[in-house]
Amino acid sequence: MHSSAHTPATDRYDHIVVVGVGLIGGSIAKALKAHGLARKITGLGRNRARLLAAKQAGLIDDVAESVSELAPFSLAVVCTPVDRIPQDVRALQSVASSDALITDAGSVKGHLCEVLNSQPTNGAQFIGSHPMAGSEQGGWEHADAQLFQGRMCAITPQGHDEAPIQKIERFWTALGMRTVRFQPQQHDQIVALTSHMPHATASAVASLLTPEAWPLAATGFRDTTRVAGGDAGLWTSILMENREAVAGHLKELTHVLQQFVAALEANDPQATEALLARGQIAREKWIQSTLSPEA
């Protein structure tokens, strides 16, 4: 693990390609515009009408439906669903100059980095990224130039030289992020715990809500299930891509929930309080860690 300790210098780009102009891609484009970091941003996607609307809204300068339409670019950021990233990166590599860089915004990195980094490329290098920012509201209409501000971006750069890695790190820090390096498999195990398992759990909790209970669902229910409002299709790709780690953490969670059931059925306040205290303490330590200057 290697954290960015200081704010590094900022690069300026002649031409950046954003593949997939949804919430994340749109927010990257908007943040690049806000910081004046790119002379030109091209949005590449399958829906020309949506891309033209994003151009009209000022997020991107140009649109393309295929890599063959792209002018030379120095950086491309692939923001498509995780199961589409490998093919999108390969398509970019087929047209990119060898000094271009390609990164992504995918939530799962193991399979992706294995597929894309297993053999050396003559063309543009791919360095995996996972900007930890998002919203349950999809689409570039919800794009926010501040979405990345103060958030963490995981980089999975194993096998690459320092110069391109640092270039990718500078890209994300220019958008306001802090960066941290991980091995792809380790990254996936961790986000299964911090994001994918909690997402499935929030969804499971939400699915039990019945209309008669609506009047008594309050802010606790709203926050506990917020992420369950996210796009089911997008999250299916993420959960499938990381399915072993997610299933493993869901089993651990189920085990803890069974301990709660046992404590309640035994009418055992000590056991119940011990379980609650474990959660409270684990969370509090994390919150404290985010408040420390080196976090």
Added chain:
Amino acid sequence: MHSSAHTPATDRYDHIVVVGVGLIGGSIAKALKAHGLARKITGLGRNRARLLAAKQAGLIDDVAESVSELAPFSLAVVCTPVDRIPQDVRALQSVASSDALITDAGSVKGHLCEVLNSQPTNGAQFIGSHPMAGSEQGGWEHADAQLFQGRMCAITPQGHDEAPIQKIERFWTALGMRTVRFQPQQHDQIVALTSHMPHATASAVASLLTPEAWPLAATGFRDTTRVAGGDAGLWTSILMENREAVAGHLKELTHVLQQFVAALEANDPQATEALLARGQIAREKWIQSTLSPEA
């Protein structure tokens, strides 16, 4: 179920007693002050120093450590932990005039109402309330006069006359709440689903967090586990008081989580997406219901 459709008239009180001046009791006192609804508010509690500090801070006008110190009052609101409410209500009834009213802010109502309403009282009547507002931060230092604004308060008034019920409803609506009437057992089943089971689940998710995962725990984890930051002792009382309903809903949840595990282990995106869609749709219907004017 009987919802308050119109903003009713507001009563003014000569003397209100708040038993337990923590986050909820303190916020009630602060809201009463903000709206000028009580000539005098007495805080009753076990810690005189804390009460005097709350008086110093302007939340209450007078302090008492025992019901024997209380001047005549027209309304008392018991905001102590659920397992202490019955004895606190009985103590108040032992000194209250027969036209006084007593309510509470407890999260579980079945056992409480059974104990307190099973035999007629010559003295002050008790009508159960559950203001659905709170925070994971306890103590009157976090009291907020706006805490109740726009939130729902469940009333469990079975067996009482309309006049005192409506008086209790006017009390909460004066603090900005909407009210809804429930049978105590039905209330408990519902809040087990919307609040107590999600609380135990948030705690279980939080308890699995390890320090190596801290850098990649983001806003999704924060919100999903927010309620787990609540006081473990207080929540133990709540979960124990409603243990059968909570255990039942935790078992249902475990069943859904096992379906997630099965879908992931079978590498079945259709089954995974169907589970996620169930959660997304159930939550969306609820969110829509809160946006309708009659909600």
